Amino acid sequence: MDELVSLVNWSRGQFALTAMYHWIFVPITLGLTIMIAIMLTRYYKTGNEEWKTMTKFWMKLFIINFVVGVATGIILEFEFGTNWSNYSWFVGDIFGAPLAIEGILAFFMEATFLAVMIFGWDRVSKKFHLVSTWLVAIGSNLSALWILIANAWMQYPAGTVFNPATARNEMINFWDVALSPVAVNKFLHATTSSYIVAALFVISVSSWYLLKKRNLFMAKKSMLIAAIFGLISSIMVIFTGDGSAYQVAQKQPMKLAAMEGLYQGKSQAGLVAIGILNPKKDITNDEKPYYFKIEIPYLLSFLSNRDINSFVPGIEDLIYGNEEHNILSAEEKMARGHIAIQTLQEYQKAKKANDTATLAEISKKFDPNTKEGEQFVNNYFKYFGYGYLNDPIELVPNVALTFYSFHIMVSLGFLFILLFIIILIYVWRDTIEKKKFLLYLGLWSILFGFIASQMGWIVAEVGRQPWIIQDLMPTVAAVTHLSVSTVQTTFVLFAIIFTTLLIAELRIMFNQIRKGPDNFKK
């Protein structure tokens, strides 16, 4: 058993490693393409060579960043199969589709027009070049759309039904998968927050030029575009963040409880603005959950259920159950999960024995269109994944990691808004180059952008453990059965390769920035 736990941890580690490296580069790609397209449009309209130089400069940085995103991205796609092969079969019928659509619809678009964007300056017409650049922006954001739909489905498996004959979940409604409220929110939140990171990237580089008193036209114009783009994105992030939190509250209450360090549920719950958790606290003891906290009254209840008086369940309610609020205990869910798994095993036994009568009878249970099926699916199959767990404690994610990640992300998000506004004011007054302190802040802001962005994914992914598919499949059941040492070896190899590429990328990037837009050559 320890071997299995270790295997799951290393496999998760490898996926997290790849995803986190990937997510250093992707947010910049998503937002920078749009800003580049805006700059190129300015050049197209005005014919001003300064805009062209500027576009070329940011494009250069974009490509250096883009290729590492591509290199890490290909691994992610294949890692579903290599390290989560049981998962790949169990839900491949649903999960594979968005990935394939992403490839057909978005990747080719992105790659093809990227080539035109890079090499097309003198080889194609100005108009076609501009259109291609916009298509790169659209293509990269489209590829984010499909993978985020796939991720959202893992958090909220909509539009699907379990087929006992194939022992897998099958898609019954594509639009329920693609347009589920979780998917829509996830896409909007991930892209708009990425735009903020990209805006901070542009601000950071521009701040450096202003501090060095170089390339002032480009730096100021870039800063203006980035501050406006960042501010608009920030406003969208507030809405999409609120939407995401609401979805989490509705669909993944345990994640929400972990985000807030909420052990005992309550009505009229306040949202923790700042807090320090008591590290000794866990579900098995009576320690105080917090050393210290400042709450905004009623806000958690309001965010969760759009009602300040509503009840928000805590970790203990979700583990031990709460009759008053109709929450089943984890043990009850596990028992029901066992029954669902047993029913499936009976089905498979009957299949082997060619017992058609039993097969027909059990099939009805899995068919949500029959009355019997509806009851079985809602009361038993819904908890299928719980049947794989041994101990209710396994249902509690890492509270501290989820809590701090969430609060750091949100706090930084609000600080970025402030930064964008202040920068905008001084760029507008054209006194920004005199504001040294602000420029230093701008220079370092990108680091905090990365932190906030990574924290967001930690909340989303660590917060939903142990599930790989919410309530249906825990990571233990999904993992490929390899030896631990095999996964350790590839983990180390990936860590070495990705880190080397990151170092190379940063050195090249810094060197390009130092040389500036006037000299692209070696």
Add this chain to the structure above:
Amino acid sequence: MFEQLSYNALQGYWWLIISVLGAALVFMMFVQGGQSLIYSLGKKEPQLSLILNAIGTRWDLSFTTLVVFGGAMFAAFPLFYSTSFGGAYWLWMLILFTFILQAVSYEFRNKARNFLGAKTYEWFLFLNGLIGTISLGVAVGTFFTGGNFVHNDMNFVSWTTNWHGLEAFANIKNLLLGFSIFFLARILAILFLMNRVDDELLYVKSKKQLLINAAVFLVFFLSFVFAILLGNGFAVDPTTQLVYLEKYKYFNNFIELPWMGTLFLIGVVLVLLGIATPYLKNKKLETKGIWFAGFGTFFTVLALFLCLGYNNTVFYPSLVDLQSSLTIHNASSSRYTLIVMSYVSLLVPFVVAYIIYTWRKLLKKKFTADEISESDTAY
């Protein structure tokens, strides 16, 4: 529209798409082939830069096609995705590692302060050209020769050897295909360079290289074809769904589905014609070999893939439990998912059209040494 098709027909349609992607992928591997030639054709400048820029303009194509091939397999035949990727772990990891290296190398190679030095990135590209092609060939070889896996009641896979895919390199047929693809990729690269690069010295050297690579390719490829056609194949009984070994199965497929056999033959002839063009005393044709060999490669690989999926054939045999073998029927997605994906597939011709359109625009001018040294976007 697709709702009217039977489940079997949809599975056949998706195997066709997979085959088209596989065929396109092998054709696009001319990029890898070119990378494997940098130490023979590109020993000196400007030839090295010419090679890397000519093929580098479209390096993303084979890369993207590989990604889409993986995605399409996941969506249409998830049992293959879970079985092969999870089981033949090291084989796929090897392929992936070389593709990570490729993705950054073009862009980073000629940049200052690139940490590893230009030579290292060139070596990465070479590695991708060598190991990427051979390993992918070996991986496709396992479609014919099989893997060591069993499925349980939940269709969860377990691999019965600890080599996890490395054992595929011990199979002679896999190796024959691996090296065939490697040398084919080099042939395609040479023909592509002859067509796209305007450099006398490179042309002369290419012509010499072509002959050697073509000879070696033919030895490997013909051995593979004979080994496959004259050996046992894995067949499935359409009524009982039982898998069994059939003598000359793949040969029989080509005979029983004559259009497939014809496609295969036309493909092979076109490849040979492509190789021959530079040696024909015809000024018009001498640089057009890539067209013949390109389409030839596409048709040949297409026919080989189709041969695995159609006519009650197993496309991924299990060597330890014959009944765990994968066919396009037991490995596929549900009917609904295939229908949805089929609608998406209607976009493929549109995608191909814009790829060709932009390709023509970008590659209108031949690559010359002067142009590259002046360009600020050259690799």
